Amino acid sequence: MSTGIEARFALTRESFALDVAFAAPGRGICGLFGASGAGKTTVLRCIAGLERARGLCRVNGRTWQDEAGVFLPTHRRPLGYVFQEASLFPHLSVRGNLEYGWRRIPPAQRRIGFDDAVAWLGLRPLLERWPGTLSGGERQRAAIARALLTSPDLLLADEPLTGLDESSKAEILPYLDRLHDELDLPILYVTHSLDEISRIAEHLVVLREGRVLGSGPVAELMTRVDLPLSHRDDASAIVAATVASVDETYGLVELAFGGGALWVPGESQARGRPVRVRVFARDVSLTRVRPEQTSILNVLDVVVREVVHDRPGQALVRVEAGGVPLLARITAKSEARLQIGPGVACYAQIKGVALLA
Amino acid sequence: MATWESLIPVAGVTLRLAAVTTAVLLAAGTPLAWWLARRTGFAKDVIASVVALPLVLPPTVLGFYLLLLLGPWGPVGGALTALGMDSLAFTFSGIVVGSVVYSLPFVVQPLQVAFEAVGTRPLEAAATLRAGPLDRFFTVAAPLARPGFLTATVLGFAHTIGEFGVVLMVGGSIPGRTRVLSIAIFEHVEASEYGQAHVIAAGMLGFSLLVLIALHGLTRRLRGEAP
Amino acid sequence: MKARNLAVAAILALPGLLSQPGLANAAQVRVAVAANFMLPMTEKVLPAFQRQSGHAVVAIYGPTGGLYSQIVNGAPYDALLAADAERPRRLEESGLGVAGSRFTFALGEVVLWSATPGTVDAKGEVLKQGKFGHLALANPKIAPYGLAAQQTLEKLGLWERLKPKVVYGQDISQTYQLIASGNAELGFVALSQLKADRPGDAYWKPGADLHAPIEQQAILLTRAKDNAVAREFLAFLRSPQGKALIESSGYGAE
Numbered sequence: 001m002s003t004g005i006e007a008r009f010a011l012t013r014e015s016f017a018l019d020v021a022f023a024a025p026g027r028g029i030c031g032l033f034g035a036s037g038a039g040k041t042t043v044l045r046c047i048a049g050l051e052r053a054r055g056l057c058r059v060n061g062r063t064w065q066d067e068a069g070v071f072l073p074t075h076r077r078p079l080g081y082v083f084q085e086a087s088l089f090p091h092l093s094v095r096g097n098l099e100y101g102w103r104r105i106p107p108a109q110r111r112i113g114f115d116d117a118v119a120w121l122g123l124r125p126l127l128e129r130w131p132g133t134l135s136g137g138e139r140q141r142a143a144i145a146r147a148l149l150t151s152p153d154l155l156l157a158d159e160p161l162t163g164l165d166e167s168s169k170a171e172i173l174p175y176l177d178r179l180h181d182e183l184d185l186p187i188l189y190v191t192h193s194l195d196e197i198s199r200i201a202e203h204l205v206v207l208r209e210g211r212v213l214g215s216g217p218v219a220e221l222m223t224r225v226d227l228p229l230s231h232r233d234d235a236s237a238i239v240a241a242t243v244a245s246v247d248e249t250y251g252l253v254e255l256a257f258g259g260g261a262l263w264v265p266g267e268s269q270a271r272g273r274p275v276r277v278r279v280f281a282r283d284v285s286l287t288r289v290r291p292e293q294t295s296i297l298n299v300l301d302v303v304v305r306e307v308v309h310d311r312p313g314q315a316l317v318r319v320e321a322g323g324v325p326l327l328a329r330i331t332a333k334s335e336a337r338l339q340i341g342p343g344v345a346c347y348a349q350i351k352g353v354a355l356l357a
Numbered sequence: 358m359a360t361w362e363s364l365i366p367v368a369g370v371t372l373r374l375a376a377v378t379t380a381v382l383l384a385a386g387t388p389l390a391w392w393l394a395r396r397t398g399f400a401k402d403v404i405a406s407v408v409a410l411p412l413v414l415p416p417t418v419l420g421f422y423l424l425l426l427l428g429p430w431g432p433v434g435g436a437l438t439a440l441g442m443d444s445l446a447f448t449f450s451g452i453v454v455g456s457v458v459y460s461l462p463f464v465v466q467p468l469q470v471a472f473e474a475v476g477t478r479p480l481e482a483a484a485t486l487r488a489g490p491l492d493r494f495f496t497v498a499a500p501l502a503r504p505g506f507l508t509a510t511v512l513g514f515a516h517t518i519g520e521f522g523v524v525l526m527v528g529g530s531i532p533g534r535t536r537v538l539s540i541a542i543f544e545h546v547e548a549s550e551y552g553q554a555h556v557i558a559a560g561m562l563g564f565s566l567l568v569l570i571a572l573h574g575l576t577r578r579l580r581g582e583a584p
Numbered sequence: 585m586k587a588r589n590l591a592v593a594a595i596l597a598l599p600g601l602l603s604q605p606g607l608a609n610a611a612q613v614r615v616a617v618a619a620n621f622m623l624p625m626t627e628k629v630l631p632a633f634q635r636q637s638g639h640a641v642v643a644i645y646g647p648t649g650g651l652y653s654q655i656v657n658g659a660p661y662d663a664l665l666a667a668d669a670e671r672p673r674r675l676e677e678s679g680l681g682v683a684g685s686r687f688t689f690a691l692g693e694v695v696l697w698s699a700t701p702g703t704v705d706a707k708g709e710v711l712k713q714g715k716f717g718h719l720a721l722a723n724p725k726i727a728p729y730g731l732a733a734q735q736t737l738e739k740l741g742l743w744e745r746l747k748p749k750v751v752y753g754q755d756i757s758q759t760y761q762l763i764a765s766g767n768a769e770l771g772f773v774a775l776s777q778l779k780a781d782r783p784g785d786a787y788w789k790p791g792a793d794l795h796a797p798i799e800q801q802a803i804l805l806t807r808a809k810d811n812a813v814a815r816e817f818l819a820f821l822r823s824p825q826g827k828a829l830i831e832s833s834g835y836g837a838e
Contacts, residue, residue: 050481074484075492081485087478091500100496101486150487421761428765446767447718447751529751529762530723543754547649547726549674 003060005030005154005186009046011053018042018053018210024188024203026060029180031201031218032190033229038207040190041084044156047188048081049074059154060186080147082157086139088131094142095127101150111151112183120182121145121175137168141175148179155187161196176200194234198222198278199356223325225308225318230327235281235316237326238356243269252297253355259321263297264353276356281327283351286317288338290347298350302326304342307335315340319348326350363532364541364557371537374449374524375517378456382464382513383506385457390468391494394475405469412462420526423455427527447529452537455523464513471505472498504579511572515565612813613641614660616651618667618800620729620756621690623780624833625665632829633820639813647755649726655680655805662808663818665689665800667756668728672803685804689821691836692798694732695787697778698770699763708788710770711742716749720762720771723752728798730759733772735795776834800835 003026011018018039024030032040045051049064049072057065059079064072080101088097102114118124121141131139140160147155160176161169177200180187191197197204197218205215206227214227219238222229229235239262241255246268253266255275262277269275291299302319310316315335317328328348330340340346393405411419427434427446434444445451475498483493499506521539528535538557545554617625622645630641644651648667655661655675664681666672669688675681696711698704703716710716722730730752737743751767753759756774763771764781778785802821808814820826827837 048485050484073489074481075487075489079485081482083478083482085478087482089479089482089497089501091497100483100488104487104492146486150485424761424765424767428767430766434766444717444767446762446765525754526758526761529718529720529768530754531751540754544723544726546653547647547723547754549649549652549671 003027005047005060005188006056006058007043007047009043009053009055009057011042011046011051011055016042016210018046020207020210020212022205022212022215024205024215025186027184027186028202029176029187029189029200030203030205031197032188032205032207033192033194033197033201034207035192037209038192039210040192040207041158042210043207044081044158044188044190047154048079048156049077062153078150078153080150080152080155082140082143082147082155082160084159084162086131086136086143088134088139088142088146090131092131093127094123094129094131094134097131097142097146098123098127098149101146105150109151112148114149117145117148120148120178135168136164137171140164140168140172144172144175144179148183148185152185155185157187157189159191160189161193162191173199194229194232194236198236198238199276219325223318223327225306225310225316230281230316230318231308231310233282235327235329237279237281237324239277239279239324239326241275241277243271243273243275245271255355257322257324259302259324259326260300262300262350262353264355266355278354278356279326279350280352280354281316281329283353284326284328285349285351286319286328286330286334286338286340287347287349288344291349294349296349296351298353300326300348300350302346302348304340304344304346306342307340319346321348366533367536367538367541370449370534371518371539374452374456374537375514377453378460378517379464379510379513381453381457382460383510386461386464386468386509390465391472391498393465393469394472408465409462411459416459416520416522417526419459420455420523423458423523424526427451427454446527447531447535449534452524452528452535455527456517456520459520459523460513460516463516464509467505467508467512468502471502471508474505475501504576507572507575507579511568515568518561518565612639613662613808613811613817615641615643615663615665615814615817616655616659616661617643617645617665618648618651619645620667620692620774620776621645621665621800624776624830624835628829628833629821629826632825633817636820636825637813637816639816641813641817647726660807661805662811662814663802663804665802665821667692667798667800669799669801672801675803675805680806681803682806682809685818686801687803687818687822688799689802689826689837690800690830692729692732692800693775693789693834693836694729694736694772694795694798695775695778695789696770697763697773697782697785697787699766700769701786703770704786704788706786706788708790710788711737711740711746714742714746714749716769718751718762718768718771719746719749720751720753720759720768722756722759722772723754727753727755727759728800729756729772729774732795732798736772736790739794774834779834 005024008021009018020043032043034040042051046053047057056067063070064077121144123142123145126138161172189201201218204218204221206213206221214221221227223237224230239257241257243253244256245254251265252263253269255262255264300321302321304317304319306318308316313332315330315332317330317340319326319328326348393401425431427444429438437444445454479497480493483497519539524537525540530536530540538561542554542557625643634640648671651664652671655664664672672681672686676683676686696704696708704710721733724730724734737746751762753762759771760773760777762768778787802818804814804818831837
């Protein structure tokens, strides 16, 4: 493809070997997910040119590195990099930091304006402060703005929220969301947090021990039973929906998607607004008969696609509602008693739905 | 016997020697320290050890070998003569060469430590912000290493002021050209002129103390600036 | 007193203060010796004295001025063999040296020499011609050999003319190195140095009328006035045998 990210790297270190190949779309947020030590940061650094691996890297049609000897040094790659610990320059003020990259690209190439970046990340009151006096969240916002101000073709983010407290994380996530809306900028987002992935990623690459386990759209990857994601305690499905209606009496919002409708607690939303919801496998139960007198609001018609026994006495069931994948965690006893198997049509009761944004 | 007037050219030579030596060492030592800070491996170990050699060699030994090197039968002296140039021995340039060699580790090592303390992260960040290697050095590494520059300058300067052995061997103690304060003190002691000797010594001690106090003050201020 | 001590102490970490422990047994006598006399001491005088008397003498070498300062500040030496007559005289006057024990043990012979053969002629004409870059001599202010060299040049009427070419070594051995390394084309050294290092080389010896004699004097120090071995050693230096040894090293004897 002429747009998008194409990457292939092989690298051997003392205790670690990397051998990856994946592709990601040329826009939107692609998550790089894996446990600590899986190689996520290494992949990011290879793409940035901070590590020199054998391989190939092409971004939106331009070759940054290939197997024929081409290797653009980092400072020639049109990228932005947000490090895990902000890494602002201590000898420059926030303004000085922001201007650092900004000054180094010719005015003609500045797609992102200085004031825009400052406004998007809410940095105006912090401009004359020194990095040492900022909180973790403030530093990270400044780091993101600094990276954006080079008008990059690709933004690389290395666990930008790891190490921040919950309120700082909550503070920054909306900014990241908005970035994605405002800018036509592909972002490669490294994290070991499934929460963050669920929240903002559209595409996902899963890594383990230096290798790619799978890559694809996030909704699909999170429900694939051959990947470790679906077997975690917080295993879940991501559903893209739109706001259909609002029930103001009971403070509920109706979200429509391919498999039907979901009611979630919420306040008035604009109709037609696209939202993303997360359905935890532990919140989904199955019935063979449509439940009538139940307190659970959300009941969907589903078809069972796969059943896996990944834990003693338990089963993980992948179902589809109108083609949209969901996960359900049930006991092996129930599975046997209800005769849940591939192809069976039944009902999914969803106890809780998290509205992500 | 020495009069105050005769002290002035001696002090002048001493200060000029210290200033020129320090300037040369900063210019040449900075890229060397930078290279040492960024590298690992055998070549770095060897070069770092060579840089540290003047710390362990007695200055008169150093001076002696320099004398041989600069002499007409030595490699440097011979080359200079072949090129039609004068020998460096007994010249101000010659004692600058000697002082540069002798004070080398006092300038390079603080710089190297300061550059190492900068670490790789700020430089990686700068690279991702489109800064090339020279740009990164001048706009990120050097400002962050500023206390190191200060230490290197003061140490190099003070060390050269106090230097005795190398200048003695290579300089020929020519008044107005290669005769420095430390040699003057030695001569006064040898000639039992203790009065003059302790005046010069006290002056040098006082000067060094002032310089060191100023260094501490400046370092504190610099550190306060970049928290 | 205190300030002077401080200055002296600060300066006494000078190069050139070497120590020759000699033999392992407890030394009876410690003698401070001017550095220029080191080779004759170690190679000839000390072994001969040891053989003859059975006593070991510990010698400490250094610049005469430095040794003198140490003595004045209480260093535990028993005798001083100086490069000049001045320091022993002062010790005698101040009472630190035993009155009447001062004598000349060697006459320094200053000669003009070059490391490049053919430069120095037997008559020293090369000085008058002045066709050289640098002429080395020991600092006249502190080294008797340098003073003698300067006196020679003055007597020949050449001092003012040659002064711009003069380079100074702080002591006679450093001066020697300036010339031996070729940096100074020629210069004034001690004959004893040449005898030890380059016995075959040509040199010019200025006549006795051209400079004051370089009298190297020895003196017994007061703290050792009852030390029989120290007295015996000084007597040995004056004995015919001692004198012969000294002369064979390139010194004159009185």
